[in-house]
Amino acid sequence: MNTIHADGHVATGFQKIADAFLANFTERGDTGAACTVYVHGDIVVDLWAGDSGRGPWTRDTRSVLFSVSKGVTTVCLLMAAEEGHLVLDAPVADYWPEFAANGKSAVTVRQILAHQAGLIAPETRLTADDLRSWTPVTEALALQAPLWDAGTGHAYHALTFGWLAGEVLRRTTGKRPSEWLQQRIAEPLGLTLTFGADVDDPTLAMLGEPLPSQEAIDVGGIDVDLLARVMGMNGAFDGLDLFTTANQPEFLSLEIPAGNLVGTAHDVARLYAATVGEVDGVRLLRADTVRDARRPLSTGTPFFGPDAGHRWGTGFMLDSIRRGMAGPGSFGHDGAAGQLAFAHLEHGVSLAYQTNRPGGEPDDRAEALCDSLRACL
Numbered sequence: 001m002n003t004i005h006a007d008g009h010v011a012t013g014f015q016k017i018a019d020a021f022l023a024n025f026t027e028r029g030d031t032g033a034a035c036t037v038y039v040h041g042d043i044v045v046d047l048w049a050g051d052s053g054r055g056p057w058t059r060d061t062r063s064v065l066f067s068v069s070k071g072v073t074t075v076c077l078l079m080a081a082e083e084g085h086l087v088l089d090a091p092v093a094d095y096w097p098e099f100a101a102n103g104k105s106a107v108t109v110r111q112i113l114a115h116q117a118g119l120i121a122p123e124t125r126l127t128a129d130d131l132r133s134w135t136p137v138t139e140a141l142a143l144q145a146p147l148w149d150a151g152t153g154h155a156y157h158a159l160t161f162g163w164l165a166g167e168v169l170r171r172t173t174g175k176r177p178s179e180w181l182q183q184r185i186a187e188p189l190g191l192t193l194t195f196g197a198d199v200d201d202p203t204l205a206m207l208g209e210p211l212p213s214q215e216a217i218d219v220g221g222i223d224v225d226l227l228a229r230v231m232g233m234n235g236a237f238d239g240l241d242l243f244t245t246a247n248q249p250e251f252l253s254l255e256i257p258a259g260n261l262v263g264t265a266h267d268v269a270r271l272y273a274a275t276v277g278e279v280d281g282v283r284l285l286r287a288d289t290v291r292d293a294r295r296p297l298s299t300g301t302p303f304f305g306p307d308a309g310h311r312w313g314t315g316f317m318l319d320s321i322r323r324g325m326a327g328p329g330s331f332g333h334d335g336a337a338g339q340l341a342f343a344h345l346e347h348g349v350s351l352a353y354q355t356n357r358p359g360g361e362p363d364d365r366a367e368a369l370c371d372s373l374r375a376c377l
Contacts (some may be wrong), residue, residue, distance in 0.1 A: 003370075006049040008059065013376060014044045020372040021047050024355075024365045029211045032057045033355040034265035035369055038273035040348040041280070046266060052207035053356060062192060062262050063205040063354050064246045066335030067158070069261035071342075072193065072268070073165050074113060074315025074333075075275060076180040078289050081109075085172040088113070088292075088314060092164075095171045102145035112164045113315035114297040115154045118146025119164065120304060121229035126236045128250045134176070137233070138167040147303060154298035154312070155305060158230050159239075162258030165315070177257035189270055189281045193263035195255040199248070204262065205356040207243050207337060213360035226304065242336060243358045265341075265352040272332060272343035272350035290345050294318055294331040317342075324370045326351070326377065340366040347377055 004025040017037060024030040033051035034057065036043065047231025052061045081088050087093060088110040093100035100105070107117050122137065123144045130136035141163060147155075157164065166177045167318055173180065178195045180348045186193050197204050224240075231239025238245050245251050251260060275285045286295075298312040309322040316331040317323060323334060325342045338359040341352040351373055353366050 004049055006047045008045075008047040009043075011044040012048065015373050016372040017045050017369060020368040021045075021049070021144075024368060025049060028365050028368065029357060030355055030365060031357045031358075032061070032205055033206055033353065033357070033365075034059070034061065035351070036264075036266040036269035037281075037373065038269050038279070038350045041273060041277050042312075043266075043269075045351075048265070052204075053208060054202060054204070057205070058145055059266065060192070060203050060205050060264065061205050062104065062197065062199075062201070062264055062267075063356050064207065064252070064337075065261045065263060065268065065339045065341070065354060066242075066259055067335050068268060068339050068341050068352075069195065070161055070258050070337040071316055071331075071333030072181065072271065073162060073177050073257040074293070075185070075271065075284055076177050077109070077113065077165055077169055077315065078285055078293060079173065079184060080173050080180070082286060082289055085256045086168060092168060095168055096142065098139070098142040099326050101143050104146060104150070107146070107150040109168055110297070110314050111150050112157075112161070112168065114312050115161070115302075116150055116298060117157065117164060118148045118150065118153070118155075118303075119144065119159065119160050120155050120157050121226060122234040126234050126235065128236050128254065131233060131236050131254050131256070134166075134255070136161070137163045141167075152302040155303040157258070159233055159256060159258050160230075162256055166257045176255065178255045184268075185271060185284065185313055189274060189279060191263065191267040191270060193261060193264070193267045193271070195257055196260050197262040199252050206247050208357050210243060210337075210358035211272060211360035211363065215232075222305065230304075246359075258332065263354075265354045267352075268341040268354075269350050269352035272341055272352065275362075276343045276350065278347045279350050281338050287345060289342075290323055290331065294329065294345075324367060324374065326370070327374055338363050338365050349373070349377065 034048035037045035124140035
């Protein structure tokens with residue numbers, strides 16, 4: 001068995017999480033990773049180990065967290081709703097009139113956040129420069145017809161989620177997600193979270209070779225052309241080779257509020273801790289906002305893709321047979337390559353896990369940490 005040394009600390013009563021973290025290296029193929037757990041505003045686990053691809057992994061090593069981004073963008077929208085800038089059950093067109101085109105006048109902000117808008121991929125061919133300019137994307141999405149009527153189905157809006165939710169935030173507050181994140185979340189909490197990064201940043205971990213799959217991934221019946229448009233924003237980049245794409249400047253230089261959040265496990269755990277309690281005097285969301293956002297809205301077989309067992313609330317992934325998190329009542333989001341971040345209001349707990357080794361099938365690394373967390377609570 002390989003031996004691995006982890007840096008950081010573990011509070012009394014949480015050693016099982018440290019054991020699971022080390023087993024991710026010795027038994028489940030991790031090469032560079034970090035895990036942080038907060039309970040009632042205090043750090044009880046803060047661990048890092050392995051290699052970043054540019055040297056030893058440290059507490060400050062940042063990495064692309066993929067769809068963990070969606071949970072963070074959701075927090076931005078919920079904060080804006082609490083402050084009265086928008087109403088979650090109001091039509092998007094109330095704030096973004098152009099969005100009403102092609103039968104979308106009744107689509108609500110909440111339906112966008114619950115993956116019910118029917119806009120999983122742009123129909124217009126886009127470039128990376130279009131994504132960087134922002135408005136070419138939002139204009140294209142506003143004009144196109146949905147794949148289904150709002151409220152009649154759901155499917156994962158892998159990347160369009162960010163421009164849809166982000167444009168609502170921009171129209172109602174004057175700030176894009178990157179600006180709200182920096183000014184209203186990262187600065188008050190002392191976080192290094194950003195959407196995108198400089199590929200030459202020495203603290204940035206590069207994604208390594210994916211773990212081998214132990215089970216065949218069933219892609220039967222999947223429209224591969226549509227999948228490429230979903231994951232690559234219809235030509236902006238190669239969405240079918242996401243892990244290679246994510247190491248490239250063309251991906252990292254963009255603001256993708258659904259997919260290229262960059263930061264540390266500590267950053268995201270601290271953010272989620274501030275959604276369920278105070279962290280050094282900062283609280284991001286009220287308890288009633290969290291309870292409302294974690295109500296299940298989208299479950300079962302989606303319009304596109306397999307039913308992987310996930311459940312969705314207002315922007316957040318909820319605990320499910322695939323993502324146990326801290327048990328019923330948990331909310332957060334996972335991300336491609338194995339990332340996961342979540343919180344639980346009643347337990348006052350948050351956990352974040354980051355890795356630079358993309359997962360195979362199955363990928364039990366995050367779930368092993370969740371299992372150990374539940375055993376400690």
